[in-house]
Amino acid sequence: MAQCPCGSGSGFDECCGPIIGGAPAPTPEALMRSRFAAFVHGDLDHIENTHASEVRDTFNRSAAESTAQSVEWVDLEICGTADGGADDDTGTVEFRARFKKDGELMVHHEISNFRREEGLWAYVDGKMNPKGKPRRVEKVGRNAPCPCGSGKKYKKCCGA
Amino acid sequence: MERRFSCTACGKCCHGMLPLTIDDALAHADKFPLVVMWTPVRQGGRSFGVTAELGVTIQLKKRRLAAVQIAPTAYIPPSLPCPELAEDGLCAIHARKPQRCRTMPFSAYRDEKDHDDLMIPRSGWECDTSDQAPVVYRDKRILDRNDFDVERTQLLRDAAILKPYAEWLLDAVPSLRPELHKAALKPVGGRVPVAFSTLIPRLPKVDIYAFARKQVPIMKAFAERTADDPGLVDFHQWYVDSHAEWEKVASGRP
Numbered sequence: 001m002a003q004c005p006c007g008s009g010s011g012f013d014e015c016c017g018p019i020i021g022g023a024p025a026p027t028p029e030a031l032m033r034s035r036f037a038a039f040v041h042g043d044l045d046h047i048e049n050t051h052a053s054e055v056r057d058t059f060n061r062s063a064a065e066s067t068a069q070s071v072e073w074v075d076l077e078i079c080g081t082a083d084g085g086a087d088d089d090t091g092t093v094e095f096r097a098r099f100k101k102d103g104e105l106m107v108h109h110e111i112s113n114f115r116r117e118e119g120l121w122a123y124v125d126g127k128m129n130p131k132g133k134p135r136r137v138e139k140v141g142r143n144a145p146c147p148c149g150s151g152k153k154y155k156k157c158c159g160a
Numbered sequence: 161m162e163r164r165f166s167c168t169a170c171g172k173c174c175h176g177m178l179p180l181t182i183d184d185a186l187a188h189a190d191k192f193p194l195v196v197m198w199t200p201v202r203q204g205g206r207s208f209g210v211t212a213e214l215g216v217t218i219q220l221k222k223r224r225l226a227a228v229q230i231a232p233t234a235y236i237p238p239s240l241p242c243p244e245l246a247e248d249g250l251c252a253i254h255a256r257k258p259q260r261c262r263t264m265p266f267s268a269y270r271d272e273k274d275h276d277d278l279m280i281p282r283s284g285w286e287c288d289t290s291d292q293a294p295v296v297y298r299d300k301r302i303l304d305r306n307d308f309d310v311e312r313t314q315l316l317r318d319a320a321i322l323k324p325y326a327e328w329l330l331d332a333v334p335s336l337r338p339e340l341h342k343a344a345l346k347p348v349g350g351r352v353p354v355a356f357s358t359l360i361p362r363l364p365k366v367d368i369y370a371f372a373r374k375q376v377p378i379m380k381a382f383a384e385r386t387a388d389d390p391g392l393v394d395f396h397q398w399y400v401d402s403h404a405e406w407e408k409v410a411s412g413r414p
């Protein structure tokens with residue numbers, strides 16, 4: 001049986017197939033995966049049907065179709081999710097979708113927002129190429145105990 | 161302070177780039193080679209406020225800001241005439257011409273009080289600013305402001321589409337921000353042309369295939385028109401690349 005393009009390792013018919021067929025997605029991640037699989041299959045109906053109400057008015061179907069046709073999808077990586085549980089009405093999914101355009105490998109990195117509308121998860125919008133949290137480096141004082149655990153002052157030990 | 165002005169239909173201002181409203185760009189997609197032009201204006205620069213209101217602001221170095229005008233634009237080299245400027249020197253599409261042309265010599269991209277220089281003919285232009293010409297601008301106010309107001313209303317409506325488009329594209333294309341920084345540092349004429357195809361997904365009613373079929377021949381025509389001029393190599397390359405891109409889109413569906 002054909003593997004699901006979303007990369008779950010399951011067969012398409014046990015994974016994204018039913019959701020694309022109209023079954024409710026249990027989580028934002030499941031919906032995200034099914035939308036990726038639908039893009040791979042060129043099934044733009046599923047993309048359009050799983051948009052939040054305000055997106056439906058601004059969605060350009062022909063442009064999405066043209067984009068889907070012009071790229072070759074490679075794989076999908078789910079980097080993380082937040083909320084989107086049974087008791088939540090919103091949720092986010094961070095993903096990287098790799099694709100080839102004109103032979104060049106590219107990546108679409110996005111944090112997507114989802115909202116429950118009449119019980120069903122729907123795609124609202126996303127932030128592309130989100131910045132990670134800034135790296136914080138703790139500075140060790142010269143006279144503080146050395147973090148290596150020697151008991152000496154930092155300036156007399158590793159900081160010398 | 162009064163400014164007198166009367167158009168003599170010399171056709172000199174019908175050359176070069178022409179910013180357009182979204183509707184004008186779509187209506188003339190078979191006539192103009194279209195881009196989305198991003199033009200930074202530094203803080204303290206001309207009409208910074210209105211540019212920020214209609215477009216976006218980006219952070220420059222040393223806590224300075226630049227406002228970026230984002231305008232669908234007929235991408236025509238300054239030395240070339242508008243393709244609709246007829247042999248007789250008049251506009252071939254006068255009845256349907258873009259609002260940008262109608263509002264001349266005023267511009268809704270500018271503050272109303274910032275118009276003095278627009279009524280001074282540029283070198284070679286034949287605008288009549290003599291005592292015979294009527295007063296059109298007095299004490300920083302436009303006297304017949306109908307077209308100015310129409311254009312400003314359209315620009316404000318477009319801004320509702322162009323602002324979120326700009327924020328999205330700045331995230332989606334990380335190289336755009338440094339290019340805008342570079343353009344903002346140029347003393348004059350700094351701007352970044354962006355393919356019009358980036359805007360189409362934001363215009364729900366536009367069929368991208370039909371749009372591509374309109375742009376293919378006009379990009380080809382401008383590529384040919386600029387092929388032999390060494391001063392226009394950048395323009396020429398743009399038309400060649402755009403032609404290939406739209407050709408590819410157009411071939412996606414018959």
